[in-house]
Amino acid sequence: MSLFWYLSVSFVLFFCGIAVMIARKNIIAILLGIELILNAAALNFAAYTRFLNQNLDGHIMSLFIIIIAAAEAAVGLAIVIRFYQIRESIHIDDATQLQH
Amino acid sequence: MFDKLLFFSSFLLTISGAAMVLGSKDLVRACIALLACLFGVAGLYATLNADFLAATQLVVYAGGVVILMLFAIMLTGGSNNAVNRFGINKVPSMGDGKTLAFGILSGAVATLTIFKITKNVFIDYNLQEIPGYSSTVEQIGQLLVTNHVLAFEISSILLLGALIGAAVIARPRKS
Numbered sequence: 532m533s534l535f536w537y538l539s540v541s542f543v544l545f546f547c548g549i550a551v552m553i554a555r556k557n558i559i560a561i562l563l564g565i566e567l568i569l570n571a572a573a574l575n576f577a578a579y580t581r582f583l584n585q586n587l588d589g590h591i592m593s594l595f596i597i598i599i600a601a602a603e604a605a606v607g608l609a610i611v612i613r614f615y616q617i618r619e620s621i622h623i624d625d626a627t628q629l630q631h
Numbered sequence: 632m633f634d635k636l637l638f639f640s641s642f643l644l645t646i647s648g649a650a651m652v653l654g655s656k657d658l659v660r661a662c663i664a665l666l667a668c669l670f671g672v673a674g675l676y677a678t679l680n681a682d683f684l685a686a687t688q689l690v691v692y693a694g695g696v697v698i699l700m701l702f703a704i705m706l707t708g709g710s711n712n713a714v715n716r717f718g719i720n721k722v723p724s725m726g727d728g729k730t731l732a733f734g735i736l737s738g739a740v741a742t743l744t745i746f747k748i749t750k751n752v753f754i755d756y757n758l759q760e761i762p763g764y765s766s767t768v769e770q771i772g773q774l775l776v777t778n779h780v781l782a783f784e785i786s787s788i789l790l791l792g793a794l795i796g797a798a799v800i801a802r803p804r805k806s
Binding site for chain 2: 532537543547550551557559560567570581587593594598599600601602603604606609610611612613615621
Protein backbone atom coordinates (compact mmCIF):
# COMPACT_ATOMS: atom_id res chain seq x y z
CA MET A 532 0.00 0.00 0.00
CA SER A 533 2.46 2.58 -1.16
CA LEU A 534 1.83 5.97 -2.65
CA PHE A 535 1.62 4.38 -6.10
CA TRP A 536 -1.64 2.59 -5.35
CA TYR A 537 -3.35 5.72 -4.10
CA LEU A 538 -2.15 7.71 -7.09
CA SER A 539 -3.37 5.00 -9.45
CA VAL A 540 -6.81 5.01 -7.82
CA SER A 541 -6.84 8.79 -8.11
CA PHE A 542 -5.81 8.56 -11.75
CA VAL A 543 -8.60 6.11 -12.55
CA LEU A 544 -11.13 8.38 -10.80
CA PHE A 545 -9.88 11.41 -12.70
CA PHE A 546 -9.90 9.56 -16.03
CA CYS A 547 -13.43 8.27 -15.48
CA GLY A 548 -14.58 11.77 -14.55
CA ILE A 549 -13.07 13.31 -17.68
CA ALA A 550 -14.55 10.54 -19.84
CA VAL A 551 -17.98 11.01 -18.26
CA MET A 552 -17.80 14.76 -18.82
CA ILE A 553 -16.87 14.29 -22.47
CA ALA A 554 -19.03 11.32 -23.38
CA ARG A 555 -22.32 11.99 -21.61
CA LYS A 556 -24.96 14.29 -23.06
CA ASN A 557 -26.96 14.67 -19.87
CA ILE A 558 -26.28 17.66 -17.62
CA ILE A 559 -26.69 15.73 -14.36
CA ALA A 560 -24.33 13.03 -15.64
CA ILE A 561 -21.76 15.74 -16.32
CA LEU A 562 -22.18 16.90 -12.72
CA LEU A 563 -21.51 13.30 -11.62
CA GLY A 564 -18.25 13.42 -13.59
CA ILE A 565 -17.27 16.67 -11.88
CA GLU A 566 -17.84 15.02 -8.49
CA LEU A 567 -15.49 12.17 -9.52
CA ILE A 568 -12.78 14.65 -10.54
CA LEU A 569 -13.05 16.58 -7.27
CA ASN A 570 -12.78 13.32 -5.33
CA ALA A 571 -9.63 12.38 -7.24
CA ALA A 572 -8.04 15.72 -6.30
CA ALA A 573 -8.99 15.40 -2.64
CA LEU A 574 -7.68 11.83 -2.50
CA ASN A 575 -4.36 13.03 -3.94
CA PHE A 576 -4.05 15.69 -1.22
CA ALA A 577 -4.73 13.15 1.54
CA ALA A 578 -2.29 10.59 0.04
CA TYR A 579 0.55 13.10 -0.26
CA THR A 580 -0.09 14.25 3.30
CA ARG A 581 0.26 10.67 4.53
CA PHE A 582 3.38 9.75 2.55
CA LEU A 583 5.37 12.96 2.11
CA ASN A 584 4.92 15.03 5.26
CA GLN A 585 2.74 14.57 8.25
CA ASN A 586 1.42 18.10 8.74
CA LEU A 587 -2.26 18.31 8.06
CA ASP A 588 -2.44 21.07 5.46
CA GLY A 589 -3.44 18.51 2.83
CA HIS A 590 -6.36 17.42 4.99
CA ILE A 591 -7.48 21.05 5.28
CA MET A 592 -7.27 21.29 1.50
CA SER A 593 -9.36 18.13 1.04
CA LEU A 594 -11.90 19.49 3.51
CA PHE A 595 -12.29 22.69 1.50
CA ILE A 596 -12.57 20.65 -1.69
CA ILE A 597 -15.48 18.73 -0.12
CA ILE A 598 -17.11 22.02 0.98
CA ILE A 599 -16.78 23.53 -2.49
CA ALA A 600 -18.09 20.33 -4.10
CA ALA A 601 -21.20 20.51 -1.92
CA ALA A 602 -21.81 24.16 -2.83
CA GLU A 603 -21.18 23.43 -6.51
CA ALA A 604 -23.62 20.51 -6.49
CA ALA A 605 -26.35 22.63 -4.88
CA VAL A 606 -26.03 25.54 -7.32
CA GLY A 607 -25.51 23.28 -10.35
CA LEU A 608 -28.59 21.20 -9.62
CA ALA A 609 -30.63 24.37 -9.05
CA ILE A 610 -29.56 25.57 -12.49
CA VAL A 611 -30.44 22.16 -13.97
CA ILE A 612 -33.93 22.23 -12.42
CA ARG A 613 -34.51 25.79 -13.64
CA PHE A 614 -33.32 24.77 -17.12
CA TYR A 615 -35.74 21.85 -17.07
CA GLN A 616 -38.60 24.19 -16.15
CA ILE A 617 -37.80 26.35 -19.17
CA ARG A 618 -36.85 23.82 -21.85
CA GLU A 619 -38.47 20.56 -20.63
CA SER A 620 -35.15 18.82 -21.26
CA ILE A 621 -31.78 18.23 -19.60
CA HIS A 622 -29.91 17.43 -22.77
CA ILE A 623 -26.70 19.43 -23.14
CA ASP A 624 -27.34 20.25 -26.80
CA ASP A 625 -30.50 22.16 -25.87
CA ALA A 626 -28.49 24.61 -23.78
CA THR A 627 -27.49 26.99 -26.52
CA GLN A 628 -28.83 30.31 -25.24
CA LEU A 629 -27.98 32.21 -22.10
CA GLN A 630 -31.38 33.86 -21.89
CA HIS A 631 -34.79 33.02 -23.19
CA MET B 632 -4.30 -7.34 8.01
CA PHE B 633 -7.24 -5.12 8.86
CA ASP B 634 -5.75 -2.24 6.90
CA LYS B 635 -5.08 -4.48 3.90
CA LEU B 636 -8.65 -5.79 3.92
CA LEU B 637 -10.01 -2.26 4.15
CA PHE B 638 -7.67 -1.03 1.43
CA PHE B 639 -8.42 -3.72 -1.09
CA SER B 640 -12.18 -3.65 -0.59
CA SER B 641 -12.13 0.16 -0.89
CA PHE B 642 -9.88 -0.10 -3.95
CA LEU B 643 -12.26 -2.54 -5.65
CA LEU B 644 -15.32 -0.48 -4.73
CA THR B 645 -13.81 2.80 -5.94
CA ILE B 646 -12.54 1.48 -9.27
CA SER B 647 -15.68 -0.49 -10.09
CA GLY B 648 -17.95 2.36 -9.00
CA ALA B 649 -16.12 4.85 -11.21
CA ALA B 650 -16.20 2.43 -14.14
CA MET B 651 -19.91 1.90 -13.65
CA VAL B 652 -20.58 5.66 -13.54
CA LEU B 653 -18.83 5.74 -16.89
CA GLY B 654 -20.53 2.71 -18.35
CA SER B 655 -24.13 2.59 -17.21
CA LYS B 656 -26.94 3.91 -19.37
CA ASP B 657 -29.44 4.59 -16.64
CA LEU B 658 -28.90 7.83 -14.74
CA VAL B 659 -30.23 6.58 -11.41
CA ARG B 660 -27.93 3.58 -11.64
CA ALA B 661 -24.97 5.85 -12.41
CA CYS B 662 -25.84 7.91 -9.34
CA ILE B 663 -25.98 4.81 -7.12
CA ALA B 664 -22.61 3.72 -8.56
CA LEU B 665 -21.26 7.17 -7.66
CA LEU B 666 -22.52 6.60 -4.11
CA ALA B 667 -20.61 3.29 -3.95
CA CYS B 668 -17.51 5.00 -5.36
CA LEU B 669 -17.71 7.70 -2.68
CA PHE B 670 -17.99 5.02 0.02
CA GLY B 671 -14.81 3.51 -1.41
CA VAL B 672 -13.03 6.87 -1.30
CA ALA B 673 -14.07 7.21 2.36
CA GLY B 674 -12.50 3.82 3.02
CA LEU B 675 -9.28 4.97 1.30
CA TYR B 676 -9.27 8.06 3.55
CA ALA B 677 -9.58 5.76 6.56
CA THR B 678 -6.54 3.75 5.42
CA LEU B 679 -4.61 7.02 5.10
CA ASN B 680 -5.22 7.80 8.81
CA ALA B 681 -7.49 10.67 7.77
CA ASP B 682 -10.39 9.79 10.04
CA PHE B 683 -12.01 13.21 10.06
CA LEU B 684 -11.94 13.31 6.26
CA ALA B 685 -13.47 9.83 6.07
CA ALA B 686 -16.32 10.82 8.38
CA THR B 687 -16.86 14.07 6.47
CA GLN B 688 -16.90 12.15 3.20
CA LEU B 689 -19.50 9.72 4.51
CA VAL B 690 -21.71 12.47 5.94
CA VAL B 691 -21.45 15.17 3.28
CA TYR B 692 -21.28 13.08 0.12
CA ALA B 693 -23.32 10.01 0.96
CA GLY B 694 -25.82 11.93 3.04
CA GLY B 695 -26.02 15.16 1.09
CA VAL B 696 -24.70 15.39 -2.43
CA VAL B 697 -25.84 12.03 -3.81
CA ILE B 698 -29.32 12.41 -2.29
CA LEU B 699 -29.50 15.89 -3.83
CA MET B 700 -28.51 14.43 -7.20
CA LEU B 701 -31.14 11.70 -6.88
CA PHE B 702 -33.77 14.35 -6.10
CA ALA B 703 -32.71 16.34 -9.17
CA ILE B 704 -32.88 13.21 -11.37
CA MET B 705 -36.37 12.42 -10.10
CA LEU B 706 -37.54 16.03 -10.50
CA THR B 707 -36.30 16.28 -14.07
CA GLY B 708 -37.55 12.82 -15.09
CA GLY B 709 -34.11 11.73 -16.20
CA SER B 710 -34.75 8.01 -15.91
CA ASN B 711 -38.02 7.17 -17.63
CA ASN B 712 -37.31 3.90 -19.39
CA ALA B 713 -39.92 1.78 -17.69
CA VAL B 714 -39.60 -1.01 -20.26
CA ASN B 715 -36.87 -3.62 -20.20
CA ARG B 716 -35.10 -5.01 -23.23
CA PHE B 717 -37.83 -7.53 -23.98
CA GLY B 718 -40.52 -4.84 -24.17
CA ILE B 719 -42.12 -5.77 -20.85
CA ASN B 720 -42.93 -3.21 -18.14
CA LYS B 721 -40.39 -3.36 -15.35
CA VAL B 722 -41.52 -4.36 -11.88
CA PRO B 723 -40.07 -2.36 -8.99
CA SER B 724 -37.76 -4.80 -7.30
CA MET B 725 -34.74 -4.96 -5.04
CA GLY B 726 -32.22 -4.54 -7.84
CA ASP B 727 -30.10 -6.95 -9.81
CA GLY B 728 -26.84 -8.69 -9.01
CA LYS B 729 -24.56 -5.75 -9.67
CA THR B 730 -26.58 -3.45 -7.45
CA LEU B 731 -26.62 -6.03 -4.68
CA ALA B 732 -22.85 -6.53 -4.99
CA PHE B 733 -22.32 -2.77 -4.77
CA GLY B 734 -24.62 -2.58 -1.76
CA ILE B 735 -22.93 -5.40 0.13
CA LEU B 736 -19.43 -4.09 -0.60
CA SER B 737 -20.47 -0.54 0.33
CA GLY B 738 -21.92 -1.76 3.61
CA ALA B 739 -18.74 -3.71 4.38
CA VAL B 740 -16.48 -0.74 3.58
CA ALA B 741 -18.63 1.67 5.60
CA THR B 742 -18.61 -0.70 8.57
CA LEU B 743 -14.83 -1.16 8.38
CA THR B 744 -14.36 2.61 8.01
CA ILE B 745 -16.46 3.40 11.06
CA PHE B 746 -14.64 0.70 13.00
CA LYS B 747 -11.29 2.15 11.94
CA ILE B 748 -12.37 5.68 12.94
CA THR B 749 -13.65 4.63 16.34
CA LYS B 750 -10.88 2.09 16.94
CA ASN B 751 -9.55 4.07 19.87
CA VAL B 752 -12.76 3.46 21.74
CA PHE B 753 -12.59 -0.31 21.42
CA ILE B 754 -8.97 -1.11 22.25
CA ASP B 755 -7.52 -1.02 25.74
CA TYR B 756 -10.63 0.30 27.39
CA ASN B 757 -10.31 -2.14 30.25
CA LEU B 758 -6.80 -1.10 31.13
CA GLN B 759 -6.37 1.40 33.85
CA GLU B 760 -4.25 3.93 32.04
CA ILE B 761 -5.68 6.15 29.33
CA PRO B 762 -5.01 4.58 25.92
CA GLY B 763 -2.99 6.39 23.34
CA TYR B 764 -5.33 8.71 21.50
CA SER B 765 -4.42 9.29 17.90
CA SER B 766 -6.99 11.32 16.02
CA THR B 767 -6.59 14.12 13.54
CA VAL B 768 -9.72 15.93 14.68
CA GLU B 769 -8.03 18.10 17.31
CA GLN B 770 -5.16 19.09 15.01
CA ILE B 771 -7.51 19.89 12.13
CA GLY B 772 -9.66 21.99 14.46
CA GLN B 773 -6.66 23.90 15.74
CA LEU B 774 -5.38 24.48 12.19
CA LEU B 775 -8.79 25.69 11.07
CA VAL B 776 -9.00 28.40 13.71
CA THR B 777 -5.35 29.46 13.65
CA ASN B 778 -3.55 29.17 10.31
CA HIS B 779 -6.50 28.80 7.99
CA VAL B 780 -9.07 30.98 9.73
CA LEU B 781 -9.51 33.31 6.76
CA ALA B 782 -10.33 30.45 4.37
CA PHE B 783 -12.67 29.01 7.01
CA GLU B 784 -14.66 32.23 7.30
CA ILE B 785 -14.71 32.77 3.54
CA SER B 786 -16.03 29.23 3.05
CA SER B 787 -18.91 30.04 5.40
CA ILE B 788 -19.75 33.06 3.24
CA LEU B 789 -19.48 30.82 0.16
CA LEU B 790 -21.90 28.30 1.64
CA LEU B 791 -24.37 31.06 2.55
CA GLY B 792 -24.17 32.44 -0.99
CA ALA B 793 -24.66 28.96 -2.48
CA LEU B 794 -27.69 28.37 -0.24
CA ILE B 795 -29.42 31.64 -1.14
CA GLY B 796 -28.41 31.39 -4.78
CA ALA B 797 -29.74 27.84 -5.18
CA ALA B 798 -33.03 28.81 -3.55
CA VAL B 799 -33.39 31.88 -5.79
CA ILE B 800 -32.47 30.09 -9.01
CA ALA B 801 -34.68 27.03 -8.51
CA ARG B 802 -37.71 29.05 -7.35
CA PRO B 803 -40.74 28.50 -9.59
CA ARG B 804 -41.82 31.71 -11.30
CA LYS B 805 -45.34 32.70 -12.18
CA SER B 806 -45.51 34.22 -15.61
